[in-house]
Amino acid sequence: MRDVAVIGVGVTKFGELWNKSFRTLGIEAGIKALADANMTGSEVDGVFVGNMSAGRFVNQQHIDALIADYSGLSTNGVPAVRVEAGEASGGVAFRQAVMAVASGMHDVVLAAGAEKMTDLDDASGNAILDSTADAEWEASMGVTFPSLHAMIANRMIHDGIATREEIASFAVNSHAHGALNPNAQFRKAVPIETVLRSGPVASPLGMFDCAPISDGAAAVVICPLDKAKEYTDSYVKVSAVAQASDTLALFQRDDITRYNATSVAARNAYRLAGIEASDINVAEVHDNYTVSGIMALQDLGFFERGKAGKAVLEGQVALGNRLVVNTSGGLKARGHPIGATGVAQIVEITEQLRGSADKRQVDGAKYGLAQSVGGIGSAVTVSILEAI
Amino acid sequence: MRDVAVIGVGVTKFGELWNKSFRTLGIEAGIKALADANMTGSEVDGVFVGNMSAGRFVNQQHIDALIADYSGLSTNGVPAVRVEAGEASGGVAFRQAVMAVASGMHDVVLAAGAEKMTDLDDASGNAILDSTADAEWEASMGVTFPSLHAMIANRMIHDGIATREEIASFAVNSHAHGALNPNAQFRKAVPIETVLRSGPVASPLGMFDCAPISDGAAAVVICPLDKAKEYTDSYVKVSAVAQASDTLALFQRDDITRYNATSVAARNAYRLAGIEASDINVAEVHDNYTVSGIMALQDLGFFERGKAGKAVLEGQVALGNRLVVNTSGGLKARGHPIGATGVAQIVEITEQLRGSADKRQVDGAKYGLAQSVGGIGSAVTVSILEAI
Numbered sequence: 001m002r003d004v005a006v007i008g009v010g011v012t013k014f015g016e017l018w019n020k021s022f023r024t025l026g027i028e029a030g031i032k033a034l035a036d037a038n039m040t041g042s043e044v045d046g047v048f049v050g051n052m053s054a055g056r057f058v059n060q061q062h063i064d065a066l067i068a069d070y071s072g073l074s075t076n077g078v079p080a081v082r083v084e085a086g087e088a089s090g091g092v093a094f095r096q097a098v099m100a101v102a103s104g105m106h107d108v109v110l111a112a113g114a115e116k117m118t119d120l121d122d123a124s125g126n127a128i129l130d131s132t133a134d135a136e137w138e139a140s141m142g143v144t145f146p147s148l149h150a151m152i153a154n155r156m157i158h159d160g161i162a163t164r165e166e167i168a169s170f171a172v173n174s175h176a177h178g179a180l181n182p183n184a185q186f187r188k189a190v191p192i193e194t195v196l197r198s199g200p201v202a203s204p205l206g207m208f209d210c211a212p213i214s215d216g217a218a219a220v221v222i223c224p225l226d227k228a229k230e231y232t233d234s235y236v237k238v239s240a241v242a243q244a245s246d247t248l249a250l251f252q253r254d255d256i257t258r259y260n261a262t263s264v265a266a267r268n269a270y271r272l273a274g275i276e277a278s279d280i281n282v283a284e285v286h287d288n289y290t291v292s293g294i295m296a297l298q299d300l301g302f303f304e305r306g307k308a309g310k311a312v313l314e315g316q317v318a319l320g321n322r323l324v325v326n327t328s329g330g331l332k333a334r335g336h337p338i339g340a341t342g343v344a345q346i347v348e349i350t351e352q353l354r355g356s357a358d359k360r361q362v363d364g365a366k367y368g369l370a371q372s373v374g375g376i377g378s379a380v381t382v383s384i385l386e387a388i
Numbered sequence: 389m390r391d392v393a394v395i396g397v398g399v400t401k402f403g404e405l406w407n408k409s410f411r412t413l414g415i416e417a418g419i420k421a422l423a424d425a426n427m428t429g430s431e432v433d434g435v436f437v438g439n440m441s442a443g444r445f446v447n448q449q450h451i452d453a454l455i456a457d458y459s460g461l462s463t464n465g466v467p468a469v470r471v472e473a474g475e476a477s478g479g480v481a482f483r484q485a486v487m488a489v490a491s492g493m494h495d496v497v498l499a500a501g502a503e504k505m506t507d508l509d510d511a512s513g514n515a516i517l518d519s520t521a522d523a524e525w526e527a528s529m530g531v532t533f534p535s536l537h538a539m540i541a542n543r544m545i546h547d548g549i550a551t552r553e554e555i556a557s558f559a560v561n562s563h564a565h566g567a568l569n570p571n572a573q574f575r576k577a578v579p580i581e582t583v584l585r586s587g588p589v590a591s592p593l594g595m596f597d598c599a600p601i602s603d604g605a606a607a608v609v610i611c612p613l614d615k616a617k618e619y620t621d622s623y624v625k626v627s628a629v630a631q632a633s634d635t636l637a638l639f640q641r642d643d644i645t646r647y648n649a650t651s652v653a654a655r656n657a658y659r660l661a662g663i664e665a666s667d668i669n670v671a672e673v674h675d676n677y678t679v680s681g682i683m684a685l686q687d688l689g690f691f692e693r694g695k696a697g698k699a700v701l702e703g704q705v706a707l708g709n710r711l712v713v714n715t716s717g718g719l720k721a722r723g724h725p726i727g728a729t730g731v732a733q734i735v736e737i738t739e740q741l742r743g744s745a746d747k748r749q750v751d752g753a754k755y756g757l758a759q760s761v762g763g764i765g766s767a768v769t770v771s772i773l774e775a776i
Binding site for chain 1: 389409411448450451452453454456457458461465466467468469470471472473474480484487488490491492493519520521522523524630631632633634635636637640648649652653762763766767
């Protein structure tokens, strides 16, 4: 298999973008990525799109054809594929794109993700989100996405793995970084009191423990590593893409305070990249809820079980440390337009490794990691990028 | 890249299966395919699932995790990916699976497709189907899937490319073959009068011009060609998988009586397989409407433009001819559970090439082709299999 490089990235502002349609968002991100790679769409020979549920959010299936068409790629018949893996849809799209180039079946591929979620009222939107849980055995019983995460949080607190304050502190870290990101949905640092006192969603989690409903899109252009220089001097190497799965329902797990799929995907990714967890300098993890962020830091091997919460609370993953987490603001502050999220993580890591992250820059970052989670840890991708 | 083989196939009965859930259908097809390949799920290291809209049909997203979980694969963390390309979802899932094995990233992969469509009333179900057309610029104006195909049929008749009778005859051919397929939804041969006099859907197309709403699932197991013998003596070679795209909306095309995406995908597939259209002995084409079947025979290069309809009417693609089309009964008679359809085509071609198609057997078939179409020709896959 061939080595692969990311040679261009593009992302829209995330937020409640009522003046932009699903397709205009997708096109904006795609054009930015192509311009960043100093190329036009005519050089692209494959497209992978991560999208969770445009069929329900905006009544449009067949997103693959839509994106190929509106990017001007359908005139050449360029194949486009939409993938869905719940909230990990963007991460899976990136992995499929890397596989397509690594295999030699494609040369220049656009991996994109988009979601337009605010066209529906909150109740309808949340019902769609709940459909990534087990519809027959969990959602049908009244379980929602927030309540599943609340159960995890309660168990972690009960078992002494993290305190309520430690869990809440993950949002403080994400918001501090989001304040520095011009494309973030929320650009305001918040003290831990704000998180702890926010309106209850599912006890112990409050509003500031939960990522928002967002619109947005992100895209990256990839090609074989040995051809990257033909397009740009500013590229990064894809050292690993790994994916693993777990049970769809939470109740079927022996231990609900960790995601086995994260552990398996991370182990495979470190092996493929030939590095260890301690080599990572910058990481984007899937903090759809604060508690997910704490679990991620443990399951990815950054901290021992029971120590991640304390580290976050003490500011050990903020800018200026050896490992910096969620410089983009994460899902909590940057926003979480589902299909876009996993691709936006790759955009952020690429910016960091090529030194173009502006006020969020982690100096001298060599290895970056992105973790994307579908459902309640039912599908997880872990990607590792490397500065050249 | 490595050569790839299909080593096992499985398909459920297609039809209105009110006593079977989405997940039981998927599992039934998967277990049949694994048993046919003489293996258990523990040897599978990757899963690709074609599904159009379980989120809307049965309120379940994250089908990738569902299938991995219920196939017993999530205990090993096996990665699973759901792909969607409208009605071509199954064809795209097969192509992604082949790419995964050809690249060396996976060894034994399950490619599956499933759809459970009859849990909704007809109006709701058809609204979902219409969402594979352009929601903003076509469906929103009142265009439906049948009316788009009726426009194509009217134009073909107006331009002298095919007569009404020739178009109708495609259903006669599919029903004649479906009568021989124990898994088909409709197992009754029909005379052309039945098609011509069937209740109008969108003039000139009547009910017998349209594929039904169906439940069903299909699965195939693939592995590297040089390892196929370790599992079975009854396998076929995957000679080519190609995919192409076109505009999402029909109105944006210069000529609506042909699908450019079919032509592009077929040209690439023949080149990859090192053969010509005339080498194909058995083909499964996407006859969601009779008129689509006629177009397919022309766009795939089997007949010159203007000659396919006459050939079908004269019985030239029925069993006993040099090229036999839709031995399974096609979408019209076998049924069309959308995500399953493209994979079921691969099942049928595999059965034909290894000589296990029973009463539908095409003697001495060497090369088989499957064409899967998404939307109104907006995404097309063409796969070519070869007898060993």
